[in-house]
Amino acid sequence: MKVAHARRIAAVLLSSQYAYMLEYRAEIVLWALSGVLPFIMLGLWSAVDAGDGLGMSSLQLARYFLAAFVVRQFTIVWVMYTFEEDNLNGRLSPYLLQPLPLVWRYVAAHLSEQATRLPFVAMLVGLFFLLYPAAFWWPSVSAVLLAVLATLAAFALRFLMQFTLTMVCFWSERASALERLLYLPYLYLSGLVAPLALYPEAVRNFAFWTPFPYMIDVPARILAGEPVAVGPSFAAMAAWAAVLLPINLLLWRRGLRHYSAMGA
């Protein structure tokens, strides 16, 4: 596929998906609102005053959880649920017959959904600083750029991981249960409920052998101005992608062989 052709497909897919997401803007706002877990955790940690004892001030905690909220908003992945529904309703078939790998439609849908929720996330961040002005900070330009890069990488890794699990939809009609199962380790090891710096050392060391900390904790700490081993973190993300990608491609090929075009 030529670059100009790919660019045109990307532009058209993104603009049409963005138009589609705007039709569901109210639902997307509600989804964004439902992602305020980091703020709840901030309230809990502040109430027990745990941060100070473990090396993070309450201000650092507030900035971390705000950054975690922002990173979470742009790394939410729901491809498995959509794919499962499309498979059950027979909507996959027309797309499988077009000369465009199906995954790009879902990637475009996710990116468009993120663009739709962007203004609302900005409003919530503004509200946060209004209620907690002491927590306000200007991250450096390099920190912002690095955080954006880390968030994009985190999104790509999370998408790849879920899309690999999604391939189970070719064999099972309720494969999304797997994603729900995976949500627990994601919740505890990603840094959504607490910065990994506050975890016991053994748990923290274990966590960094999994892909989860790179999905929230690492980009959030970069954005919040906390020290991060940037090189090893990006290397770990690349390593996980290198493990998942061949599995994904293998399962995709096997899945297509098994595909029975349900509901069609």
Next chain:
Amino acid sequence: MAIVRAQGLGKTYRVADKQPGLAGTLRHFVSRRERTIQAVRDVSFSIEPGEFVGFLGANGAGKTTTLKMLTGLIHPTSGTVEVAGSVPHRRQADFLGRITLVMGQKQQLIWDLPPLDSLRVNAAVYGIEPAESRRRIAELAEMLELGDELRRPVRKLSLGQRMKAELLAALLHRPAVLFLDEPTLGLDVNAQARVRSFLADYNRRFGATVLLTSHYMADITALCPRVLLIHEGRLFYDGSLETLTQRLAPCREVRLELHQPMGAEAFASYGEVEAIEGREVRLLIPRERLTEQVGRLLADLAVVDLSVSDPPIEDIIGRLFHQGALA
């Protein structure tokens, strides 16, 4: 040279075999049983470029499974298939650009956006330049009698308008081979006629090859000089529609509404009594005697209403297979 060629095509599915009720559910949970379904068996045929072929068969006969194998959506369990010079399930971009599949009950248009948005996506995916895609959309829209509907959200369109927009989306890349699975399903009589006339026009204008399945005999009679007949996964007939009609539906169905109810014996001299419900009677009358017998019925009996139709294709096929006429 044939553009569609299937040789000994077969497809087998494994499906769960579960008894109803709680006991059946528990048994199935503990020891899951499956059985094998042979959806398509040893099907062979070929289609020349530009042919318009009807694909007939009762529900579950194997029509859609065969279409899915011809398009490459599913892999055959046995046999070989070649469409437009490619093996479909390899799904090469060149092959995908030369075929289309339209399924009456499935849609590719984005539900909440106007069809034009989906058409823009399709044009980009198939690499059709914007000016050329606008020209094609205008041409196809004119053939389909679509106008402002292309700017209205799909969810606001009637079933007929939606189907026409689906056809437009499926044909924008000007495929050489069209697989149409019940494209007129659920449409009213006028919309069916418009879709039929569009398909005939498209076939003439672009020399496209079409394989059409439909439960509406009118679709088949209007469009398909040749038909394939499939039953329980096997191909039973491949030939002209005329010969098939004579073999399958030598009779037409006459529905009468009478002034007074009458017994079956009163109709013995007119044709075969299919059913009697109160004042309503359904008769099967041989085609060659239809005019004469309808004249007699109107002259002899107190008829309030009378209509003549082809019996549903499924009934005809079912009856003939039951009688072993084609076996």
